[in-house]
Amino acid sequence: MSWLNRVRQSIASITKRETPDNLWHKCAGCGQMIFVKEYEENQSVCPKCNHHGRIGPDARFNDLFDSGVYTLLPIPQVTEDPLKFRDSKRYTDRIKAARTATGETDALINAKGTIEGYKAVVGIQDFAFMGGSMGLGVGAAFVAGVEAAIAERSPYIIFTAAGGARMQEGILSLMQMPKTTVAIAKLREAGLPYIVVLTDPTTGGVTASYAMLGDVQIAEPGALIGFAGQRVIESTIREKLPEGFQRAEYLLDHGMIDMVVHRHDLRARLAQLIGYLAPAKAA
Known part of the structure; x- marks a missing residue:
């Protein structure tokens, strides 16, 4: 050599x-x-x-709950691929790929624990799972989270992150909008707070339903929040939209949300709100 x-x-x-x-x-x-x-x-x-980068349920729960200790709630069982949908791939194959990539069953995961001593049930939408899209699984998980909060006599806190309704489930995905709205009404009948934390991005049918129905609306800095995309709106109204349109700070300035909170301060702020709205601490 x-x-x-x-x-x-x-x-x-x-x-x-x-x-x-x-x-x-x-x-x-x-x-x-x-x-x-x-x-x-x-x-x-x-x-x-x-x-603020996008993070999944594990990181959220660890940052939020006291000492990173929490209990995951059971995942509701729903009909998969009810329409036998296929585009460039079969819907079942897309679900399998998302589960392999994230290790999750669907785009919304619930857990219960304490936040600075206050009991709370928290739901996290993961954008990494098919864009956090809302289908039968997400709707069922949201209702299960609300029911757990009522049983625990605690607030329900939802972290939203979604591209909207899941197109592969057609009208069934849109039916989750009124379904989740009714669940929120039951939470309010029970006298319990519903707190929404809008993260990047929160759009489409999720924004048009449970994402904008909170007793308190919080957003992370710079989060994209809206219904239709900016280009779609501009082409419809034939006008140029303002700088920063659909960002958290713009929505705060125009009264659409209550506060923009840095991720480092979020846990303390949520504990403060729970203390105001549901002051009983865990035994």
């Missing part, structure tokens, strides 16, 4: 020990590269530009 081939082989062996792909995170806000460990320790908030 020539010396040149030996050099080439040694170089090849070095390239196999390249930096792992998951060591760095590129911020979607400023484009800066951040150590993943630093990013996750900062609750997936960019330390340079304060951009």
